[in-house]
Amino acid sequence: MKEISDKIKSRFIIFLFISIYFYSFQPISLYSQSDSLTHYLNIAIKNNPSVLQKFTEYKAALQKIPQAGSLPDPELTAGVLLQKMELMEGYQVADIQLLQMFPWFGVLRNAKDEMSLMAKAKSESYAEAQLSLQYDVRKTWYELNRIKQEIILSQKNIDILKTIERLTLIRFQSPVSAGPGSASGGINPVSASPASLSTKGSAGMQAMGGSSDANSSAGSNGTNSLMGGNTMGQQQSASGLADLYRIQIEVGDLENNIASLKNSMVTISARFNTYLNRQVISPVELPDSLMTESLNMSVKSASDSILNNNPMLTMLKYEQESMEARSRMVDKMGYPMIGLGVKYSIISKFPYASTAMNGKDMVMPMVTVTLPVYRKKYKAIKAETELLKSATEQGFSAASNSLQAEFYEALQLYQDAGRRQTLYANQTLLADKSLNIMMKSFSSSNAGLADILRIRQQTLEYKLKEIEAIADYNTAIAWIKKLENITIKGNE
Numbered sequence: 001m002k003e004i005s006d007k008i009k010s011r012f013i014i015f016l017f018i019s020i021y022f023y024s025f026q027p028i029s030l031y032s033q034s035d036s037l038t039h040y041l042n043i044a045i046k047n048n049p050s051v052l053q054k055f056t057e058y059k060a061a062l063q064k065i066p067q068a069g070s071l072p073d074p075e076l077t078a079g080v081l082l083q084k085m086e087l088m089e090g091y092q093v094a095d096i097q098l099l100q101m102f103p104w105f106g107v108l109r110n111a112k113d114e115m116s117l118m119a120k121a122k123s124e125s126y127a128e129a130q131l132s133l134q135y136d137v138r139k140t141w142y143e144l145n146r147i148k149q150e151i152i153l154s155q156k157n158i159d160i161l162k163t164i165e166r167l168t169l170i171r172f173q174s175p176v177s178a179g180p181g182s183a184s185g186g187i188n189p190v191s192a193s194p195a196s197l198s199t200k201g202s203a204g205m206q207a208m209g210g211s212s213d214a215n216s217s218a219g220s221n222g223t224n225s226l227m228g229g230n231t232m233g234q235q236q237s238a239s240g241l242a243d244l245y246r247i248q249i250e251v252g253d254l255e256n257n258i259a260s261l262k263n264s265m266v267t268i269s270a271r272f273n274t275y276l277n278r279q280v281i282s283p284v285e286l287p288d289s290l291m292t293e294s295l296n297m298s299v300k301s302a303s304d305s306i307l308n309n310n311p312m313l314t315m316l317k318y319e320q321e322s323m324e325a326r327s328r329m330v331d332k333m334g335y336p337m338i339g340l341g342v343k344y345s346i347i348s349k350f351p352y353a354s355t356a357m358n359g360k361d362m363v364m365p366m367v368t369v370t371l372p373v374y375r376k377k378y379k380a381i382k383a384e385t386e387l388l389k390s391a392t393e394q395g396f397s398a399a400s401n402s403l404q405a406e407f408y409e410a411l412q413l414y415q416d417a418g419r420r421q422t423l424y425a426n427q428t429l430l431a432d433k434s435l436n437i438m439m440k441s442f443s444s445s446n447a448g449l450a451d452i453l454r455i456r457q458q459t460l461e462y463k464l465k466e467i468e469a470i471a472d473y474n475t476a477i478a479w480i481k482k483l484e485n486i487t488i489k490g491n492e
Contacts, residue, residue, distance in 0.1 A: 051129045053129075054122070064119070069108050074341075076099075099339050114326045120318045124311040146470075157460050158254050164449070306403055343365075410483065414476035421470055428463050434455050435452065438452050
């Protein structure tokens with residue numbers, strides 16, 4: 001009856017273990033992502049110093065447009081004679097002159113176009129900074145989620161190993177209680193430990209040996225039976241003790257891994273908070289599960305749209321156009337500037353003159369023309385502009401090649417992560433089925449604990465690799481969208 005009770009108890013614990021195991025290793029479910037990531041993205045865009053710097057530079061560039069399109073300041077000249085100059089119709093007292101210079105036609109327009117295009121380039125630089133920031137926030141977010149899921153899985157595995165440890169104690173107890181000497185050789189599965197297993201096993205074997213010496217007249221068959229039982233008890237005791245040590249070793253490894261992951265999470269959380277420009281120790285709220293994002297576009301269309309939509313290339317295009325506008329402006333600067341003005345002379349009356357013009361002030365319109373005869377500086381400005389234009393074109397080609405190479409790197413990560421995600425999901429399912437079979441065999445003493453631990457370790461590794469593949473998959477999608485100038489929202 002006791003043997004039947006032990007078997008029922010053993011099967012019940014095995015069933016409990018299997019239930020706990022499959023509950024712990026349920027596939028990662030898709031979840032409706034909360035607004036926390038969207039909230040963090042908005043905070044980062046509003047507070048990140050690098051993004052704010054680019055935005056401030058853009059606003060400063062806008063202020064250059066009215067500067068470039070304005071006329072030179074008028075010149076006002078005033079002169080007072082220390083001694084009155086005698087004229088035919090009076091004495092000249094002072095001169096006042098006002099002059100306004102006008103650049104050649106098209107200079108101001110082209111200068112204004114140049115500054116407008118440079119401001120647009122700054123705007124694209126600001127957009128690029130936003131996309132880079134959002135990508136960094138997303139990438140770090142997925143990394144934090146991966147570490148959190150690894151900690152959860154490792155903790156669940158520790159619980160599973162504790163269950164296996166209790167199961168091993170019960171399995172170790174059952175043969176002893178069913179054989180000779182069960183009344184004194186039973187082991188309490190709750191209070192048993194490797195030390196107590198060794199002590200009790202040795203005591204049982206010594207007791208069995210003493211009984212054999214005291215009853216030597218019982219016959220050779222009885223002696224052989226006791227010696228066989230003694231050897232079996234020794235082997236079972238050593239095997240059970242080794243199994244428990246093996247379990248405790250794996251538990252220790254998992255606990256060390258959890259501690260290491262927690263340290264990594266602290267470091268990565270600090271980096272995440274720097275993107276948001278807040279205290280590095282600020283808590284980061286993470287969801288309970290990891291969701292697989294979707295690309296929602298074909299690979300071919302993604303490749304084609306990079307050259308059209310990427311803000312870095314658009315910025316370089318605006319810089320090219322601004323150099324062209326500057327080149328036109330330099331051409332016009334080689335022409336004369338025209339100045340229009342008026343000169344006003346103050347004249348006092350001559351006491352002995354009786355003419356009608358006596359003491360009347362003089363007003364004289366004026367025209368001024370610059371003579372751009374020193375052509376070296378204009379040629380140098382023209383050459384400088386052409387070199388800058390050529391450099392911008394070369395930069396555009398280099399950036400285009402770099403972005404295409406970067407796209408294929410992101411695409412490789414995307415495809416590889418998707419393949420690994422499918423593979424490890426299937427591998428986890430097969431490992432779960434294999435472990436289920438092994439546990440049923442373990443209940444009938446046909447399978448060893450080492451095989452169960454090996455399958456459990458494989459399942460854990462596959463699950464961790466699946467989580468890593470999901471994080472890489474989402475990171476690759478964020479990378480591709482960054483290259484295509486697609487603003488990343490929290491829920492897409």
